[in-house]
Amino acid sequence: EHFIGRIDKLDGQINSFITRDFDNAIAHAKTADKLRADGDARPLLGVPMAHKDNLCTKGVLTTCGSKMLHNFVSPYNATVVENIASAGFVSLGKLNMDEFAMGSDNEKSYYGAVHNPWDTTRVPGGSSGGSAAAVASGFIPVATGSDTGGSIRQPASFCGVTGIKPTYGRVSRYGMIAYASSLDQAGTFGKTALDCAYLLEPMTGYDNKDATSINRPTDSLVADILAADTTSDKPLAGKKIGVAKAYFGAGLDGEVEKSIRAALAKYEELGAQIVEVDITDPAITLATYYLLAPAEASSNLSRFDGVRFGYRCENPKDLADLYTRSRSEGFGEEVKRRIIMGTYALSAGYFDAYYIKAQKVRRLIVEDFLKAFEKCDIIASPTAPTPAYKLGESLDPASIYLGDVYTIGVNLAGLPALSHPVGMANGLPVGLQLIGKHWAESELLTTAHVYQ
Numbered sequence: 001e002h003f004i005g006r007i008d009k010l011d012g013q014i015n016s017f018i019t020r021d022f023d024n025a026i027a028h029a030k031t032a033d034k035l036r037a038d039g040d041a042r043p044l045l046g047v048p049m050a051h052k053d054n055l056c057t058k059g060v061l062t063t064c065g066s067k068m069l070h071n072f073v074s075p076y077n078a079t080v081v082e083n084i085a086s087a088g089f090v091s092l093g094k095l096n097m098d099e100f101a102m103g104s105d106n107e108k109s110y111y112g113a114v115h116n117p118w119d120t121t122r123v124p125g126g127s128s129g130g131s132a133a134a135v136a137s138g139f140i141p142v143a144t145g146s147d148t149g150g151s152i153r154q155p156a157s158f159c160g161v162t163g164i165k166p167t168y169g170r171v172s173r174y175g176m177i178a179y180a181s182s183l184d185q186a187g188t189f190g191k192t193a194l195d196c197a198y199l200l201e202p203m204t205g206y207d208n209k210d211a212t213s214i215n216r217p218t219d220s221l222v223a224d225i226l227a228a229d230t231t232s233d234k235p236l237a238g239k240k241i242g243v244a245k246a247y248f249g250a251g252l253d254g255e256v257e258k259s260i261r262a263a264l265a266k267y268e269e270l271g272a273q274i275v276e277v278d279i280t281d282p283a284i285t286l287a288t289y290y291l292l293a294p295a296e297a298s299s300n301l302s303r304f305d306g307v308r309f310g311y312r313c314e315n316p317k318d319l320a321d322l323y324t325r326s327r328s329e330g331f332g333e334e335v336k337r338r339i340i341m342g343t344y345a346l347s348a349g350y351f352d353a354y355y356i357k358a359q360k361v362r363r364l365i366v367e368d369f370l371k372a373f374e375k376c377d378i379i380a381s382p383t384a385p386t387p388a389y390k391l392g393e394s395l396d397p398a399s400i401y402l403g404d405v406y407t408i409g410v411n412l413a414g415l416p417a418l419s420h421p422v423g424m425a426n427g428l429p430v431g432l433q434l435i436g437k438h439w440a441e442s443e444l445l446t447t448a449h450v451y452q
């Protein structure tokens with residue numbers, strides 16, 4: 001009731017929820033109370049949370065931020081939704097996002113922009129802007145998100161909360177509406193690394209319904225964090241944190257850089273050693289991502305044809321008209337831009353020159369990361385080059401894409417990474433990104449916890 005009251009009172013200013021599922025939530029909370037009284041010992045039983053609206057929820061609207069799915073009610077739950085419910089969490093509803101998770105400012109949602117709770121004239125980041133803003137506003141302690149190129153980490157940075165994207169294959173993608181399947185991964189938001197871990201731990205694990213789910217034992221994230229040494233002088237002694245010059249180049253806001261440098265100094269005080277590493281030129285990584293992600297998106301989004309799901313145009317003349325108008329009317333500008341870019345990259349005449357070339361560069365980006373990790377345990381960088389910018393600033397698409405420069409390499413390489421708040425730049429939060437080796441979620445969360 002506390003959280004529902006807060007949402008009712010304040011979300012008019014933030015717009016973080018697309019669907020409020022409060023009646024069900026109250027019923028689930030009452031059941032949780034009863035179960036608790038009867039001896040159910042699940043530690044997270046009854047804890048409120050909410051889902052990004054690209055995770056399918058049985059019986060509850062799943063819009064993906066799009067007009068295309070304005071009336072779509074999934075007949076099944078995504079595996080992560082199922083796992084989170086089994087841990088006892090209570091979902092309060094579905095959170096706003098950029099349409100089909102394409103965007104960095106949450107202004108690309110059919111359901112209206114989300115406002116940053118630190119300054120409601122500014123963007124919350126995206127595409128999981130609703131998740132980040134809801135946690136920052138105290139509407140829910142934790143939320144799910146998804147990250148294809150930074151969509152958890154960048155809004156976490158803009159809203160001053162913690163957010164983690166796990167290793168590719170760690171969390172099932174079954175029931176998460178696909179943007180770019182080889183890059184998509186669900187993860188969590190919380191005020192702290194520990195809160196992120198509480199929600200992430202039950203989400204992880206093998207799922208035979210997702211062909212890219214990896215079958216390996218999952219970590220005890222929460223127990224690892226609680227066992228971390230936070231009392232000694234140098235709890236991070238022996239840990240090597242890699243810093244790449246390429247992450248401090250042109251485009252990085254001066255105030256953001258100051259906060260990041262101060263955070264690195266604090267990590268040194270905690271005993272970590274800062275070492276220099278090389279990573280792929282971020283401009284190359286950016287170009288690679290913005291070929292591959294739209295290529296996969298153009299293929300994934302072909303299923304929205306007005307026949308099987310969601311929006312259908314009025315009075316189609318024939319089948320071609322049905323497809324064309326349903327898609328023209330159902331998709332927003334940014335989604336159409338991605339479909340066109342992706343279709344172009346995949347078309348017969350350009351496939352080798354663009355798509356295949358980008359796949360080869362992707363391989364080199366992975367190798368560069370693995371080489372960097374021979375010299376360090378974790379790589380640190382700014383999460384985003386700037387703090388949250390003004391809503392309606394109408395930046396051109398290419399400058400918005402530039403803002404993803406520090407986060408997208410991680411997805412191309414399938415690595416885990418988090419963003420945690422480290423300071424303020426002109427009154428707005430700044431996040432530090434920590435990138436780990438494959439499967440190092442526990443190490444990342446524990447390190448951020450020691451800092452926090």
Ligand code: GLN
Nearest residue numbers: 101103147148149150151
């Ligand atoms: N901003 C990036 C994009 O628009 C990343 C989005 C995401 O991670 N879903 O593609």
